[in-house]
Amino acid sequence: MRCVVLGCGTVGSTAAMILAKSGIFSDIYLGDANIDAAKRAANMCNLGDEHVFQCNASDVDGVVKLIRDFDVVLNCIGPFYEYGPKLLKAAIKAGVNYVDICDDYDATVEQLKMDEEAKRIGVKAVIGMGSSPGLANLLAKYAAQQLLDEVEAIDIYHAHGGEPTEGAAVVKHRIHSMEMDIPVFLDGEFRTVKLFEESGRALEEEFEFPVIGKYWVYAYPHPETITLPRYIKVKRVTNLGLVLPPEYAELIKTLVRIGMTSSPSLKIGDVEVDPLEFAVAFILHKRGELLKKAGLTEPVGCVTVAARGKKNGKTVRYYFSLASKGMGMGEGTGIPAAIGALLMGMGRVNGEGVMPPEACIDPMDALQLAQRILQTVGVDRIPLITEIEDEAGRREIDYREVFPQLG
Numbered sequence: 001m002r003c004v005v006l007g008c009g010t011v012g013s014t015a016a017m018i019l020a021k022s023g024i025f026s027d028i029y030l031g032d033a034n035i036d037a038a039k040r041a042a043n044m045c046n047l048g049d050e051h052v053f054q055c056n057a058s059d060v061d062g063v064v065k066l067i068r069d070f071d072v073v074l075n076c077i078g079p080f081y082e083y084g085p086k087l088l089k090a091a092i093k094a095g096v097n098y099v100d101i102c103d104d105y106d107a108t109v110e111q112l113k114m115d116e117e118a119k120r121i122g123v124k125a126v127i128g129m130g131s132s133p134g135l136a137n138l139l140a141k142y143a144a145q146q147l148l149d150e151v152e153a154i155d156i157y158h159a160h161g162g163e164p165t166e167g168a169a170v171v172k173h174r175i176h177s178m179e180m181d182i183p184v185f186l187d188g189e190f191r192t193v194k195l196f197e198e199s200g201r202a203l204e205e206e207f208e209f210p211v212i213g214k215y216w217v218y219a220y221p222h223p224e225t226i227t228l229p230r231y232i233k234v235k236r237v238t239n240l241g242l243v244l245p246p247e248y249a250e251l252i253k254t255l256v257r258i259g260m261t262s263s264p265s266l267k268i269g270d271v272e273v274d275p276l277e278f279a280v281a282f283i284l285h286k287r288g289e290l291l292k293k294a295g296l297t298e299p300v301g302c303v304t305v306a307a308r309g310k311k312n313g314k315t316v317r318y319y320f321s322l323a324s325k326g327m328g329m330g331e332g333t334g335i336p337a338a339i340g341a342l343l344m345g346m347g348r349v350n351g352e353g354v355m356p357p358e359a360c361i362d363p364m365d366a367l368q369l370a371q372r373i374l375q376t377v378g379v380d381r382i383p384l385i386t387e388i389e390d391e392a393g394r395r396e397i398d399y400r401e402v403f404p405q406l407g
Helices: 010-022 035-044 060-067 080-094 105-112 115-121 135-147 168-179 224-231 246-257 275-294 329-345 363-375
Strands: 002-006 027-032 052-054 072-075 097-100 124-126 150-161 182-186 189-193 205-209 213-219 236-244 266-268 271-273 300-311 314-325 353-355 384-389 395-397
Touching: 002 010, 002 060, 002 329, 010 027, 010 035, 010 072, 010 329, 027 035, 035 052, 060 080, 072 080, 072 329, 080 097, 080 105, 080 115, 080 124, 080 168, 097 329, 105 224, 115 353, 124 329, 135 150, 135 224, 135 300, 135 314, 135 363, 150 205, 150 213, 150 224, 168 246, 168 275, 182 224, 189 224, 205 300, 224 236, 236 246, 246 275, 271 275, 314 329, 329 363
Parallel strands: 002 027, 002 072, 027 052, 072 097, 097 124, 124 353, 150 236
Antiparallel strands: 150 300, 182 189, 182 236, 205 213, 213 236, 266 271, 300 314, 314 384, 384 395
């Protein structure tokens, strides 16, 4: 069985290393617009240069030719609002099963429109198989199926930062997320809010993440808010997040708020300047200084899924937190991405068509596989913290009772 990873940045490289170690695929190839990046990733995976190729993600027909002989394509090329629908279209045209880490709401909407076409051809596509969306969806599904008699609310919180490097595509994704109408599911209805208007500010809250601390989080247009209500009977789904340190998030928010990132090109002297490209370059230029000032010397991250509902007639809230210091977005997103590709290769993805993780993956399959992957790098068990809150607001940590299958 053959797998190709498209995109050899931090996330794609991490996923490729896991896939190469797994033994599930007989052949693994890496594609990137930057052939040197693909070669570096291949070297990290102990793959030769013959396992890399240059890939122009904007050329759908060109991508079809490159991937048509593979069984699974794992797409890690961002920003997904630009490349997600294009590369899914290429996979469907090529007849190849597909997994990605799409975390853009508008791209998800476009990808879901391809469901019937994918079914007609017999292609399975799992979209949004990262941390959030991704494992967050599966933890919500587990709570709904195994723990709660009735689900009232699913609130997802995430914060991360401190990675050694950050690419322009990541920053553009954040800017895009701040500029658009943000989908939420409140009182059983889909709505949209604006980050800088009262509708968005009303959702902001201070949240205490295990391991990494307490931070103010704000509305994010992640796809969980539009996919989870399709598969779980629920009255509320929100997604709130933050990039660390907070000063770095405020820098990006300020440039978006003043309109720099959406301004037309400006002519300065004889030079034509794209304000968005300048803003991204400026943000990345200031990033190191802000990390140093905040004392953020290593990657940190946490995603928490809070599922509230009724159990035995009483209100209870489960908090599932995947938290770590020393592992950042590369591992936090790359490991779930690899899990999605491995489950696809193992025939453990149910159904056909374009599906979010909660529609087609057994949560315990993913968590047990994650645990096995982490054990290969010396981590005894998946860093999953489980807390249960009763009607009086009292919390207790209870991991083994909630997840007995993980030991």
